[in-house]
Amino acid sequence: MTIRPASDRSLHVVFGERIGAEAYAAVARLTHALTGAREVLNLHPAYTSVLIDFDPRRYTHERIEALVHACLDGPAAPDPEPRQVEIAVEFGGQCGPDLEDVARHTGFSPAGVIERFTGAVYQVYFVGFSTCFPYLGGLPEELATPRLPAPRKHVPEGSVAIGGPQAGVYPLASPGGWRLIGRTRLRLFDPQAVPPPLLRMGDRVRFVPEAGQ
């Protein structure tokens, strides 16, 4: 683990560089322990790191670092109960313009890609990027497909995508470089809802083909 300032108002805690269950456990533990701490303004969990924003008029990097050590040395708070979320997806066609490319790259038929994709259970490693984007672990290794050489300017809201060894869902229309294999009507983000995102760190996700497919 390394801890160092990222700015004059933030501290970056890094648990190595390997994406996986071990780093996830450390990130989740620290994030849950610091959620709601009065010293913390914002938490940015990621695959192997947590960035902690604080008010530099009130606290120092040393104080926040001591807090991090206290959280990691103390007893782990129980993780919030993961929720099971099912996401109905229309695969292929206009909704999933890259399904054929993924099939070509992986050597399966489009139906074979869908079968393997919907057969897995995913875990939300963290939520970030711009607005409630869930980074999902658990993509079957044989479906890993490199990102597009140049990102699309417009990825429609609800697009279900593969980016390298990861899967994700675009909650809002945005630019993006992942391979789009389908689209869901489920709204992952509703600015009127509090708390807003449907998916949280630790939640389990299953994708199912939309009825009629």
Next chain:
Amino acid sequence: MSSIRVLSPGMQTTVQDLGRFGWAHFGISASGAADPFALRAGNLLAGNAENAAAVEMTLMGGAFEFETDTIIALAGSDFGAGLPLWTPVEVKAGQTLRCGPSQSGARCYLCVRGGIGVPKTMGSASTHVITGVGGRPLKAGDLLPIGKEAIRRPRPVPKSVPPLGNGPLRVTDGPQAETFADDLYRGSYTVAEESNRMGLRLRGPAIPSAAGHMVTEGAPLGAVQVPPDGQPIILFVEHQTTGGYPKPANVISADFRRLGQLRPRDQVSFERVTIEQALRELQRQEQWLYGL
């Protein structure tokens, strides 16, 4: 309830306070005033709590009719309203404040005694423009209720206001500083037209990086990130909460007000300082604000 009527909104006019904290782990950055120093000063001068919501105007100001007698303070850049900046001013019911194009920097704040009383979303009145959290940019005909954030009398006009300065933006080392040579500190960069509250895009000599492919990690406000094309982007108040581009540097808190006043085509350069220097600069700014 007494209110302010938006007659014309200007280019991009939003309601802002100091931001919405505690939601970055859902991918929602704090948003809030682009020039937090001006918002706080304007609020304090109007006798408000410093975090009261105010109207943020960008590059081209709007016109506003007051439906009640009140006190306002304009802070930030001069938008040609014909009123002194950084000064509490009495206005009467029926009067109209007309702002125009900026005469100096990018943003001007209209702080009203009591604050703007729009409902808070997730603890803040700030508009997060790209997501729609907290509302949308103002339109003609909108009615802005005046809130109850007045906590004391309006303050006397300050003898002087700390200048924005036009030297280099001061930065501390970012998480990937060691993978960069000194290129960032040698060039001069132009603020690109497509800059917005998410990011200030800079154009200038490309900055090479040895960082290569990075694991996505958290990104703080003011981070200077360098995509593969070498053209730096300063992450701004509506920034993405995580990202995969290396970050050689981070703008210091005391210079956030300068980021909020940068306009397209402005020139910027960078100067490296230590965290201790950064905190001393912040403390100087705070002392002036406490003195109001």
